[in-house]
Amino acid sequence: MEDDSKGAVGLDLIPQLSLDCVIFGFHDGLLKILLLRWKETEEWSLPGGIVLQRESVDDAANRVLMERTGLTEIFLKQFHTFGDLHRYDKKELQDKLGHVISTEHWYDRAVSIGYFALVDYAMVFPNPDKYTDECKWVDLKEVPKLLFDHNAILEKAIQSLRRELSFQPLGYNLLPEKFTMPELMRLYEAVLDKKIDPRNFQKKILKSGIVIRLEEVKRGLAHKSPFLYRFDKERYEEVLEDGGLFFV
Amino acid sequence: MEDDSKGAVGLDLIPQLSLDCVIFGFHDGLLKILLLRWKETEEWSLPGGIVLQRESVDDAANRVLMERTGLTEIFLKQFHTFGDLHRYDKKELQDKLGHVISTEHWYDRAVSIGYFALVDYAMVFPNPDKYTDECKWVDLKEVPKLLFDHNAILEKAIQSLRRELSFQPLGYNLLPEKFTMPELMRLYEAVLDKKIDPRNFQKKILKSGIVIRLEEVKRGLAHKSPFLYRFDKERYEEVLEDGGLFFV
DNA sequence: TCAAAAGTGTTTACCGTACACCCATGG
DNA sequence: CCATGGGTGTACGGTAAACACTTTTGA
Numbered sequence: 001m002e003d004d005s006k007g008a009v010g011l012d013l014i015p016q017l018s019l020d021c022v023i024f025g026f027h028d029g030l031l032k033i034l035l036l037r038w039k040e041t042e043e044w045s046l047p048g049g050i051v052l053q054r055e056s057v058d059d060a061a062n063r064v065l066m067e068r069t070g071l072t073e074i075f076l077k078q079f080h081t082f083g084d085l086h087r088y089d090k091k092e093l094q095d096k097l098g099h100v101i102s103t104e105h106w107y108d109r110a111v112s113i114g115y116f117a118l119v120d121y122a123m124v125f126p127n128p129d130k131y132t133d134e135c136k137w138v139d140l141k142e143v144p145k146l147l148f149d150h151n152a153i154l155e156k157a158i159q160s161l162r163r164e165l166s167f168q169p170l171g172y173n174l175l176p177e178k179f180t181m182p183e184l185m186r187l188y189e190a191v192l193d194k195k196i197d198p199r200n201f202q203k204k205i206l207k208s209g210i211v212i213r214l215e216e217v218k219r220g221l222a223h224k225s226p227f228l229y230r231f232d233k234e235r236y237e238e239v240l241e242d243g244g245l246f247f248v
Numbered sequence: 249m250e251d252d253s254k255g256a257v258g259l260d261l262i263p264q265l266s267l268d269c270v271i272f273g274f275h276d277g278l279l280k281i282l283l284l285r286w287k288e289t290e291e292w293s294l295p296g297g298i299v300l301q302r303e304s305v306d307d308a309a310n311r312v313l314m315e316r317t318g319l320t321e322i323f324l325k326q327f328h329t330f331g332d333l334h335r336y337d338k339k340e341l342q343d344k345l346g347h348v349i350s351t352e353h354w355y356d357r358a359v360s361i362g363y364f365a366l367v368d369y370a371m372v373f374p375n376p377d378k379y380t381d382e383c384k385w386v387d388l389k390e391v392p393k394l395l396f397d398h399n400a401i402l403e404k405a406i407q408s409l410r411r412e413l414s415f416q417p418l419g420y421n422l423l424p425e426k427f428t429m430p431e432l433m434r435l436y437e438a439v440l441d442k443k444i445d446p447r448n449f450q451k452k453i454l455k456s457g458i459v460i461r462l463e464e465v466k467r468g469l470a471h472k473s474p475f476l477y478r479f480d481k482e483r484y485e486e487v488l489e490d491g492g493l494f495f496v
Numbered sequence: 497t498c499a500a501a502a503g504t505g506t507t508t509a510c511c512g513t514a515c516a517c518c519c520a521t522g523g
Numbered sequence: 524c525c526a527t528g529g530g531t532g533t534a535c536g537g538t539a540a541a542c543a544c545t546t547t548t549g550a
Contacts, residue, residue: 017262
């Protein structure tokens, strides 16, 4: 995402610098990300924004997250900075987005800092910005061609997420407070994109001690009612300290 | 590192953006990094530079590396972008570096992209830049207080290096073409900052197949002559593909 | 009563770790 | 001949992986 204040005197933003956010959620056993559809088009992109002169880059990312999801205190992690010369083509943008922003308001090139966020799907109220008509969850497997280099940014975000999963029990950020073991397992399956054996999975998670089984089951399903669990936050942080929970 | 072209029209660099490099080398069993001493001072910093309008950020990092070490085709990896508001204090810089660059040439704030590089110590010819008198290797354990937020950048670089070591057999980039098993082991010990059992280490490395024992030993030492090894590049890339070599 | 998904234990193979002595070399 | 550091094997324990049937529930 870029901005339209190019060349202004007394700029209140850092020129040629932007940030893009890959916001992950988990619903119905599927990993999803938040995408924006640009006004009166079928063109999609990741949510992004600029960095103000008087805010840190992390604060800027939190601001964008807040604007798109309504959430504060989100798990947010910088994963890479994209600095190639030809991250977008001004001609193409003029054709596709010219009616929203004139091409004159785009820099010849910009550097973008990539963040990924993990949020509880159910808590999010997707909210478009002034350039876009729609902000919605899209299945990771059904992401269309995106504007700019956003497909490449997404790819790198997924790689970082997978690697992170080897160190952190990510469910803490992506699941509601109470969840079932199969839900947690399907989350791992979705992130790693492979099948996991339920017996081995349960053994590993329980042994780590990061979850506590509640005296409660999830009812209303046309099969055996699964137990509910919650994370043991202290134990969870402890496990993080000693180098994490490995899933490869 | 920042630059002095602030506010110029037709800027040929990206304003408020810089990059800093942590250049790791290995010698005498110790990890070292390249530091610069500013002209007529005892103030030290990491090598850094700006990003030109017509070069990618990766190219800019390679340029800086080339200028400081004389090396091309270096192992170079972006590890984090530093975007806090108060990464440096202009007053302090005026006091310390005012005779080299006037404070007016510093932005109020800048964002810096951090890279770390792994180089063969013996191949490097350290070379100061126009602001500095000296460029030299310093033991990681003896790094002084650095200018800007460079101590924090270094700390993060080491963390990234350690994590990277869990995925990549880093010796390929830090050691000469022929090396002994104890040299490789001491490299791991230096990076991880802990003792390793030589029998287990050898077993693990040999089993992975990433090194090949040569029909040669290293002579001239007052003890049993150690075998020389070289990396098996193909096998090494294969190991990377399947998720790497774990050292924790 | 049926379909759908949850819950659960055992065995095996491999890998990581702990551990100590002899050997070759140059001085 | 001595000091230094290099080279090597085995035994144990723990963890990961493979593997299938029974149970519960709502429809």
